[in-house]
Amino acid sequence: MIKREFKVNIKSFIIWTSILIGMFLIVFLIYPYIITDETMTSLDEMMKIFPEEVLKAFNMDIASISTAYGWLKTEGFMFVLIIIGIYSSILGSNIVLKEESDKTIEYLHSLPVKRSQIMTSKIIVAVIYIFAITLILGIFNYVALLLSGDFEHTQYILLSITPLFIGLPLFAINLFISTFLHKTRKTIGISLGLVFLFYILNVLSELSTKVEFLKYFSIYTLADTRNIITNTKLNLTFVIISLSITLIFIILSYVRYKKKELIG
Numbered sequence: 001m002i003k004r005e006f007k008v009n010i011k012s013f014i015i016w017t018s019i020l021i022g023m024f025l026i027v028f029l030i031y032p033y034i035i036t037d038e039t040m041t042s043l044d045e046m047m048k049i050f051p052e053e054v055l056k057a058f059n060m061d062i063a064s065i066s067t068a069y070g071w072l073k074t075e076g077f078m079f080v081l082i083i084i085g086i087y088s089s090i091l092g093s094n095i096v097l098k099e100e101s102d103k104t105i106e107y108l109h110s111l112p113v114k115r116s117q118i119m120t121s122k123i124i125v126a127v128i129y130i131f132a133i134t135l136i137l138g139i140f141n142y143v144a145l146l147l148s149g150d151f152e153h154t155q156y157i158l159l160s161i162t163p164l165f166i167g168l169p170l171f172a173i174n175l176f177i178s179t180f181l182h183k184t185r186k187t188i189g190i191s192l193g194l195v196f197l198f199y200i201l202n203v204l205s206e207l208s209t210k211v212e213f214l215k216y217f218s219i220y221t222l223a224d225t226r227n228i229i230t231n232t233k234l235n236l237t238f239v240i241i242s243l244s245i246t247l248i249f250i251i252l253s254y255v256r257y258k259k260k261e262l263i264g
Helices: 002-033 037-047 054-056 068-094 103-110 115-149 153-178 187-205 210-217 219-221 225-231 236-259
Strands: none
Touching: 002 068, 002 115, 054 153, 054 187, 068 103, 068 115, 068 153, 068 187, 068 210, 115 153, 115 236, 153 187, 153 219, 153 225, 187 210, 187 219, 219 236
16 A cells, blocks of 8 residues: 555655755756845845845844855745645645545455555655655755855754644645545645645734734744744744644544545
């Protein structure tokens, strides 16, 4: 079962990983040429125009984009968190449901396996792929940063694992939602909608103290890149919350899937 799941999901894994690596490869190749003393002067002037709250929302008040690593700490990890969030969400919404949508559920039922075993094999493969895309991107950027200039190694390593803290719970939440549906086309919109809703709530919470409470409704708060940049350490509370949300929704998915009426 697990070997089959790796084969079935390898194509999407390669595509999403290639998108991320391709994007950062372009950045590392062109950044030294577009960031000069002249352009930095212009950027510094432009930054003065933006309100402090806006700069804070993108970590630009505590990190300069004068280097590739500085860009990575601001806009760079914004893209990483969004793309890995989308990948994890789509993986969660499709990995079980596509068997019904593609009419392959009958094949699985013909095998001497229980529903819980089907769910377990799919979860194991999905979690491995989420860890793998995070690890591959982390290693790629680490090597690129070694070649491009100085950076804070411990800080970068901590930053590079933050996508796990949003990827795993987003996977689990969408996995649970998928157990109420029968067609994958209905889940794509939900997956993307959740990612962008959570991200927007997190950004809005940084813009004003009046809406700071919104961060408690966003999975993206758990990445907490700002804390890592300023203190070079993980927020263990957020790590525990992330793992707890993941575990709770995986358990709920097992319970719901066992009761679900499957369409063959």
